[in-house]
Amino acid sequence: MTKNIKVIIIGGSAGSFTVVANILKELPKNFNIPIIMCLHRLKHIREGFVEALQLKSNLPVVEPYDKEKIKAGVVYLAPANYHMLVEYTQTIGLSTEEMVNFSRPSIDLTFQTAAGAYRSNCVGIILSGANRDGAKGLKFLKEHGGTAVIQTPEDCKVDTMPKAAKAITTIDYEFTTDQIIDYLKKLTS
Amino acid sequence: MNIEPQIVVGLTELRKLSDFIRYKYNFDFSHYAVASFQRRIMRVMEIHKLNTIDDLIKKLAASVTFYDDFLKEITVNTTEMFRDPSLWRALRENILPELKNKTTIRIWHAGCSSGEEIYSMAILLKEAGFNGNVKIWATDINSNVIETAKEGKYPIRNMELNEANYSRFEGVATLKNYYIEKDGFAFMDKNLLNNVTFKIHNLANKEVFCKFDLIMCRNVLIYFDKVLQDDVFKLFHESLNRHAYFVIGSKESMIWSSISNKFKLINDREKIYQALI
Ligand SMILES: C[S@@+](CC[C@H](N)C(=O)[O-])C[C@H]1O[C@@H](n2cnc3c(N)ncnc32)[C@H](O)[C@@H]1O
Numbered sequence: 001m002t003k004n005i006k007v008i009i010i011g012g013s014a015g016s017f018t019v020v021a022n023i024l025k026e027l028p029k030n031f032n033i034p035i036i037m038c039l040h041r042l043k044h045i046r047e048g049f050v051e052a053l054q055l056k057s058n059l060p061v062v063e064p065y066d067k068e069k070i071k072a073g074v075v076y077l078a079p080a081n082y083h084m085l086v087e088y089t090q091t092i093g094l095s096t097e098e099m100v101n102f103s104r105p106s107i108d109l110t111f112q113t114a115a116g117a118y119r120s121n122c123v124g125i126i127l128s129g130a131n132r133d134g135a136k137g138l139k140f141l142k143e144h145g146g147t148a149v150i151q152t153p154e155d156c157k158v159d160t161m162p163k164a165a166k167a168i169t170t171i172d173y174e175f176t177t178d179q180i181i182d183y184l185k186k187l188t189s
Numbered sequence: 190m191n192i193e194p195q196i197v198v199g200l201t202e203l204r205k206l207s208d209f210i211r212y213k214y215n216f217d218f219s220h221y222a223v224a225s226f227q228r229r230i231m232r233v234m235e236i237h238k239l240n241t242i243d244d245l246i247k248k249l250a251a252s253v254t255f256y257d258d259f260l261k262e263i264t265v266n267t268t269e270m271f272r273d274p275s276l277w278r279a280l281r282e283n284i285l286p287e288l289k290n291k292t293t294i295r296i297w298h299a300g301c302s303s304g305e306e307i308y309s310m311a312i313l314l315k316e317a318g319f320n321g322n323v324k325i326w327a328t329d330i331n332s333n334v335i336e337t338a339k340e341g342k343y344p345i346r347n348m349e350l351n352e353a354n355y356s357r358f359e360g361v362a363t364l365k366n367y368y369i370e371k372d373g374f375a376f377m378d379k380n381l382l383n384n385v386t387f388k389i390h391n392l393a394n395k396e397v398f399c400k401f402d403l404i405m406c407r408n409v410l411i412y413f414d415k416v417l418q419d420d421v422f423k424l425f426h427e428s429l430n431r432h433a434y435f436v437i438g439s440k441e442s443m444i445w446s447s448i449s450n451k452f453k454l455i456n457d458r459e460k461i462y463q464a465l466i
Contacts, residue, residue: 044274044353044354046275046439064440065441065442065444066410066411066440066441066442067418067445079439079440082440085224085225085228086224087222087224088200088223093224093225093411094411094440095228095265095411095412096265096267096268096408097225097229097267109228113224113228116224116227117224
């Protein structure tokens with residue numbers, strides 16, 4: 001690894017929950033890079049999601065407050081009915097602006113703002129999903145020097161989202177869930 | 190309008206723009222949260238087909254009307270009736286009973302946007318048996334949304350979500366009792382506005398105009414930086430009666446505020462605070 005990775009951004013939709021749960025289960029307690037996750041979810045259900053992920057995870061999983069400082073070893077999950085943005089001060093910014101790609105939270109928004117704040121120091125990973133949200137975000141991230149990763153379409157329950165990303169961006173790595181886990185583990189060692 | 194910005198505006202350009210606006214129009218954007226402000230600027234440039242910040246600045250310099258429109262497009266106005274139904278249940282069950290004995294109850298909705306929150310409050314109060322002894326102030330910086338709020342006319346397609354929220358709020362009736370449907374719009378019952386005063390008000394000017402028993406300011410402070418947030422928290426504190434209530438959005442927090450010790454968090458999930466002094 002030549003790049004100094006300071007943040008990992010993950011986007012997922014239909015079929016991504018198990019993947020995310022498996023990743024979180026495998027990452028060690030001392031994993032010292034922040035993980036920012038934008039997963040599509042029902043607008044009106046505030047409870048349950050973060051709790052379900054926390055059960056699997058060795059790392060703390062939080063739905064951040066607006067202006068929360070991004071810390072190493074913490075997993076940030078976009079709260080229901082808010083876009084989750086990454087501020088230049090490396091804090092979380094929340095927004096209720098219009099839906100993007102019929103989604104709030106929108107993966108494009110999280111990826112674009114994270115890329116703006118972290119430039120080449122970020123990895124963006126697009127997982128299984130049934131729409132195109134995240135494709136433009138991953139492109140933007142790649143154009144700003146970040147590393148673009150998708151879940152191998154064959155490994156996905158629904159491959160529309162990684163395929164849409166691949167169609168417009170040169171992908172650095174196509175990984176299965178296990179390979180994503182190995183890759184992430186190596187980033188900190 | 191769902192517009193995805195393609196233009197990229199850098200931080201130096203943003204600063205140039207906000208310096209210009211402060212100089213020319215005396216409006217200070219320097220304390221808006223950068224990431225969302227940047228997105229809104231790019232969106233406006235997309236809508237008006239402007240390619241560079243200098244093009245935007247030229248247009249702003251040439252026309253006050255354009256500046257007015259620009260201001261309205263920069264603010265995020267999305268809202269819902271009974272957004273976060275559990276908050277509205279908590280208001281009904283825990284807060285209103287505490288206010289019931291007051292001779293006059295004063296409520297301020299700061300950043301009321303197109304008024305969905307105002308109608309929600311009016312419905313809540315009506316269903317809880319409050320009559321004339323409530324006075325509501327609804328303020329926003331954006332005059333367009335205030336006009337919509339007064340008119341109480343909403344696209345019928347928005348009502349599905351509002352109805353769903355109302356039923357999660359477990360209101361006594363159905364939302365349909367409070368509006369009539371015509372030509373693809375829902376027209377809200379104007380009687381709901383009997384006790385409401387609308388006012389254009391810029392929170393950044395820190396103007397106290399009354400003392401309140403309840404202030405609601407949800408999903409407005411997320412668009413400000415911590416410095417402006419703190420100023421606005423102080424404004425609210427000055428505008429609250431002793432032991433009055435203060436509600437922010439469910440994902441906003443006062444923990445970083447220098448005056449958080451002047452408030453007690455009485456419902457963490459719904460972010461209901463009470464002014465201590
Ligand atoms: C997202 S809406 C919130 C609507 C409603 N409170 C809710 O939570 O559904 C934010 C509102 O804040 C208003 N706003 C932004 N800056 C403001 C300022 N400086 N002073 C007053 N209102 C402002 C915007 O015009 C917009 O209507």
